[in-house]
Amino acid sequence: MEFTVTTRDPSCGARCGELRLPHGVVFTPAFAPVATRASVRGITAGRLHECGTQFLLANAYHLALSPGAETVEKLGGLHAFMGWPRPIITDSGGYQVFSLSALNRITDEGAEFRSPLDGSRMFLGPREATRIQNVLGADVVMAFDQCPPFPCSRRTAEAAVRRTVLWARVCREAHEGEGQALFGIVQGSTFEDLRACCVEQILGVGFDGYAIGGVSVGEGARLRERIVRFTAPLLPAERPRYLMGIGFPPDILRAVAEGVDLFDCVAPARMGRNATAFTEEGRLRLRNSSRREDPRPIEEGCDCLACRLYSRGYLNHLFRCGEMLGPILVSIHNIRFYHRMMETARRAIRAGEYAAFCEAFLSRYLQRKDGRS
Amino acid sequence: MEFTVTTRDPSCGARCGELRLPHGVVFTPAFAPVATRASVRGITAGRLHECGTQFLLANAYHLALSPGAETVEKLGGLHAFMGWPRPIITDSGGYQVFSLSALNRITDEGAEFRSPLDGSRMFLGPREATRIQNVLGADVVMAFDQCPPFPCSRRTAEAAVRRTVLWARVCREAHEGEGQALFGIVQGSTFEDLRACCVEQILGVGFDGYAIGGVSVGEGARLRERIVRFTAPLLPAERPRYLMGIGFPPDILRAVAEGVDLFDCVAPARMGRNATAFTEEGRLRLRNSSRREDPRPIEEGCDCLACRLYSRGYLNHLFRCGEMLGPILVSIHNIRFYHRMMETARRAIRAGEYAAFCEAFLSRYLQRKDGRS
Numbered sequence: 001m002e003f004t005v006t007t008r009d010p011s012c013g014a015r016c017g018e019l020r021l022p023h024g025v026v027f028t029p030a031f032a033p034v035a036t037r038a039s040v041r042g043i044t045a046g047r048l049h050e051c052g053t054q055f056l057l058a059n060a061y062h063l064a065l066s067p068g069a070e071t072v073e074k075l076g077g078l079h080a081f082m083g084w085p086r087p088i089i090t091d092s093g094g095y096q097v098f099s100l101s102a103l104n105r106i107t108d109e110g111a112e113f114r115s116p117l118d119g120s121r122m123f124l125g126p127r128e129a130t131r132i133q134n135v136l137g138a139d140v141v142m143a144f145d146q147c148p149p150f151p152c153s154r155r156t157a158e159a160a161v162r163r164t165v166l167w168a169r170v171c172r173e174a175h176e177g178e179g180q181a182l183f184g185i186v187q188g189s190t191f192e193d194l195r196a197c198c199v200e201q202i203l204g205v206g207f208d209g210y211a212i213g214g215v216s217v218g219e220g221a222r223l224r225e226r227i228v229r230f231t232a233p234l235l236p237a238e239r240p241r242y243l244m245g246i247g248f249p250p251d252i253l254r255a256v257a258e259g260v261d262l263f264d265c266v267a268p269a270r271m272g273r274n275a276t277a278f279t280e281e282g283r284l285r286l287r288n289s290s291r292r293e294d295p296r297p298i299e300e301g302c303d304c305l306a307c308r309l310y311s312r313g314y315l316n317h318l319f320r321c322g323e324m325l326g327p328i329l330v331s332i333h334n335i336r337f338y339h340r341m342m343e344t345a346r347r348a349i350r351a352g353e354y355a356a357f358c359e360a361f362l363s364r365y366l367q368r369k370d371g372r373s
Numbered sequence: 374m375e376f377t378v379t380t381r382d383p384s385c386g387a388r389c390g391e392l393r394l395p396h397g398v399v400f401t402p403a404f405a406p407v408a409t410r411a412s413v414r415g416i417t418a419g420r421l422h423e424c425g426t427q428f429l430l431a432n433a434y435h436l437a438l439s440p441g442a443e444t445v446e447k448l449g450g451l452h453a454f455m456g457w458p459r460p461i462i463t464d465s466g467g468y469q470v471f472s473l474s475a476l477n478r479i480t481d482e483g484a485e486f487r488s489p490l491d492g493s494r495m496f497l498g499p500r501e502a503t504r505i506q507n508v509l510g511a512d513v514v515m516a517f518d519q520c521p522p523f524p525c526s527r528r529t530a531e532a533a534v535r536r537t538v539l540w541a542r543v544c545r546e547a548h549e550g551e552g553q554a555l556f557g558i559v560q561g562s563t564f565e566d567l568r569a570c571c572v573e574q575i576l577g578v579g580f581d582g583y584a585i586g587g588v589s590v591g592e593g594a595r596l597r598e599r600i601v602r603f604t605a606p607l608l609p610a611e612r613p614r615y616l617m618g619i620g621f622p623p624d625i626l627r628a629v630a631e632g633v634d635l636f637d638c639v640a641p642a643r644m645g646r647n648a649t650a651f652t653e654e655g656r657l658r659l660r661n662s663s664r665r666e667d668p669r670p671i672e673e674g675c676d677c678l679a680c681r682l683y684s685r686g687y688l689n690h691l692f693r694c695g696e697m698l699g700p701i702l703v704s705i706h707n708i709r710f711y712h713r714m715m716e717t718a719r720r721a722i723r724a725g726e727y728a729a730f731c732e733a734f735l736s737r738y739l740q741r742k743d744g745r746s
Binding site for chain 1: 410411412414415416417418419435439440444447448449454455456665666668678682683684686687689690691693694696697698700701702
């Protein structure tokens, strides 16, 4: 892995960079659609590429449950398996273990839980999560961390930081993927001193890149923004910074201003499935009966498949009939919207005008009533 | 509309033709995927074109219920609405009125029923069905017919024939679509004399093409084959013959041998959604656990998107996780399979070898255990 910061915006912390990974270059700041189970819901790899997707996020926990890392390996590794020949980051599954599983026991070794698929006993710790990701063959392997809930007591947050650091060391040691990068994750909930303390220790272990974890767990946009504003500058400037699981356009654009380089979020696909499209003027609800005879595309001038070929009226019809094509087309638009937003952000940084761009974008984006975030 | 028979196979009744319609030429024998509500489940128009789709079948009844023919017209007509610039046939909705609706009353004027969407009172008769299709702007408008259930008494079948003929005359008279072709439909259930009598009267009304209706209603492959073998040769040789709602590969190939030119069926998409793929060696069930680590494509040598990029193992994974991409990919394969089968059939006819081709294809297709039909 190689990361080069190519431009620093003088107006704020935003920067452009190039992240060279085994399966290609990611121009940062960049956004990854989420392919939890090695598929972005209903969208083929070719379409994602057309939308401007540079890299994807898949999930080690989900893929370990089914079909199993060894099965993916036998089928040629994750890239071949899912027909995506470009970079992939895999999340370690820490977040999922603590949020989705019936946990039996957590020790310093890891977490024992029941599979939500068949109730069978499973164990996932830093060693296992790293091995799974090495076997899957991701370009970037994420350390296995403990993600505390929100809100949580200082004591719970401290315990999560302690385990996250302990596990970070084990991941670092266990990591055997040839050419695969390994990123550390910072926890600490909403406690600034715990975040700072976690950063220091994680930096001490030493990783190829650093992620801010434990956000998007219910803390809300304002607290999240504070965590990012505080934590991002503590991370080394010459390494990629990744804000995990974030977010809506305002979250992302504000974090870019703090120097964050990488993002992933289910929002464009999930909102698309729920008939909500992102536009520069805010969100657009396509189920709304006012769209029924609306001949306009989702967004004038958008070059996505949905906007090139279909009217809001047709999309409204698809959603009202429960036709699968509706969620697919609006997801495609939303993913294209996110990537175009990042492209525009990169151009603004290169022009040294990111702060002004960000302000203008958000004031337009937030003007529509249903465009709250 | 212009229809030219370009080749007649000396070995059987099969023929090749060119059907010129306002939105393009259909090379026959040809198969249409079904876009009931102006969408083939989860598959964009561009993908269908890649699969070799020449024309689609949409449904006047469903589109009249939602979003309404006038809405489609305001949004540019059916072709623009659904982003499909090539030929479209619309079914009149006769079949749907009698199979899907809570019927209140049928008279010689038409059928009064309750909308399955909101329970509102609706009326559809030959005049309404024709007007709807004229407004939608289909290349081929189908006459409004009465489709009796199977089994049915001779008396019920007679009554359906009488109404179908009566309504055919009204449709002929009401039809106002400029450049739109109008096809008549033959009913008569499994009674050969009623089929013959219906053919005679429908020919008397005079249409641009003729369809065999009232099949695929539970009569089974053997009875269906008998109806087709008996009825198809009664239809004028210089007009396109359309077997509605049929079918599985053997049904289609055998009907081609009787001189049928046009087909439509939900089977490739519906079977695809249920994880069943069509191959030259019969059906393949992709949910089967034996596919889990199978690195092969659905069908070796197939040029469809699914076979070019994905393994049976990946498809198995998608279905087991409930990922939307599974149904989409297998539907794409199945539609491509159907079109390739028709392309091969056309080549065999042009070579004057259709009977031998058909026998060889079916003996290979029917050999696999789960490839019964």
